[in-house]
Amino acid sequence: MHKDVKGMGVHYIYITDDLGIASVFPTIKLKLTDEEYQQVSLLYFSVNEQYVFRKELQILERRFLTQLYVSYTSKDIQATTLSPNEEIEAVLNANTMQRLDFILSGNEEFIEKIKSILFFFDINEVQIQEQFFTE
Numbered sequence: 860m861h862k863d864v865k866g867m868g869v870h871y872i873y874i875t876d877d878l879g880i881a882s883v884f885p886t887i888k889l890k891l892t893d894e895e896y897q898q899v900s901l902l903y904f905s906v907n908e909q910y911v912f913r914k915e916l917q918i919l920e921r922r923f924l925t926q927l928y929v930s931y932t933s934k935d936i937q938a939t940t941l942s943p944n945e946e947i948e949a950v951l952n953a954n955t956m957q958r959l960d961f962i963l964s965g966n967e968e969f970i971e972k973i974k975s976i977l978f979f980f981d982i983n984e985v986q987i988q989e990q991f992f993t994e
Contacts, residue, residue: 869898873886901916903930
C-alpha cells in the first residue's frame with residue numbers, strides 16, 4: 860500500500876526512563892507496523908546504562924530506517940547537571956510531520972521533569988503511558 864507522505868503524518872515521540880521502557884516498547888512496535896504514515900522517536904534515559912530492549916530496538920532501527928529514531932542518554936534525569944532539553948529540541952527541530960504526539964513513561968519525578976521541559980517548548984498536551992511494572 861502506498862503511503863501519502865505530504866504532511867499527513869504523525870510523529871510519535873516517546874520519552875522514557877528505565878522504569879517506563881517495558882511499557883512503551885510494545886506500543887512502539889505497533890506504531891511502526893501501522894498502515895498510517897508516521898515516525899517514531901524514542902528518547903531513552905537510563906541511570907545505570909542497562910538499556911532494556913537495546914538489541915531489539917537496534918533491530919527495529921535497521922528495519923524501519925526512515926521511521927524510527929532512538930536516542931540513548933546515560934545520565935540521571937534528576938541530576939541538576941543534566942539538561943535533556945538538547946535531545947528534545949533536536950527531535951523537535953528535525954520533525955517533518957504535521958502532528959506531534961508526546962508519550963511519557965517512567966517514574967513520577969522523571970515525568971514531572973520532562974513535562975516542565977516540554978512546557979518550556981510550549982508543549983502542553985502529553986500522554987502518560989500506564990506502567991506495566993512499578994519501582
